[in-house]
Amino acid sequence: MPRATPDIPNASMADIAFLLLTFFLVTTTVANDKGLTLQLPPPPEALPQDLEIKIPERNLFKIQINSFDALLVEGDPYTGSMRELTDMIKMFIQNNGLDPESSESPIKAIVSFKTDRGTTHKKFVEVLDAAQRAYYEIYASNLGVTADKWRDIASDPDRRVEYNKSREGYPMNISIAEPTKVGG
Template identity: 45%
Template sequence: MARKKGRMAQEVNAGSMADIAFLLLIFFLVTTTIASDKGVLNILPPKQDPNQPPPEIKLNERNIFNILVNANDQLLVEGEVRQNTVGLSDEIKSFLLNFGAPDEEAQALFNSLPASLRNQAERDSRSSDHPMAGGAVISIKTNRGTSYERYLEVLDIAKRAYFEIYAERVGITADQYRALSGRNAAEKELIDRGKEGIPMAISIAEPDKIGS
């Protein structure tokens, strides 16, 4: 009220407003971390009742693709020592696509596969019976001393074989298949059509303690 200076019409200089806003903008730009929630999904087996013995699952040795990783990160794939994972994904894929002893249902599945997959399918009676439930299982067993990185690498390779088969079945690339969210009915249908009859059977055994 008693301000003498107030008489003069003063205007706040708004020219530097943009600069201030820029400064704030840059601050938020720098501090923003777009959280990446990507990863390899794994469903753990249900817990075991200590009073009951683990369920006996009868599987023929030929239906199990054994991958062992020791404390030095060396691999033992189907009884064969490996130092690296080169070519493992293709081996798993041909193991999964093998129809050694298909029953009627598996034969129907074989007939429903697209021609490109049918050409890859072999009929080796020493390998897995069929890719359906109980016909082909990938078993990954680690040691307590195995590095997490190696374990994830092997799991990643096993998943890749499955996703490649699923994707080829519905005629898209594996990257596209993995990006399907199942949010709408069309995507869900694609996902289901890829998986149908070929469940992801990756068994992760409890790591052993020897040599850790």
């Protein structure tokens, strides 16, 4: 009589595989990518085709960066520091119509930011940080605190009233235009 070959029972293999899969799905952490927190505009097809908004030149603070990371601020070459750029933006926003060449009010003031396709990410982020820093410093001064203290207030959900009060009348109007193509 021939001898039977031993068998490995595999009826519960599917159950074991399912339990292992569930274990690894539950215990694995998924990397949470962080990036720039920007509110993107609606896609062009979502906007009315006859929409045309006229913004007076005096309400635009124009910053341009070319593909060599050289800045133009208000049409003039800029070689100053990012700190000085932040101060210029703050003066523009808080002009309140005093200087006829500058913004009429903080609500109407727009910081317009345009780059070329060859602009480095580092320079883009430096200039964007300078523009946002100007607003954060204004918000902090509205509450009579430092910018660091204001960031603590902004991140604390229990202090929403203070946060909203600091931003009152000063919307963060930063317009980031689509980059222009360089070369071919």
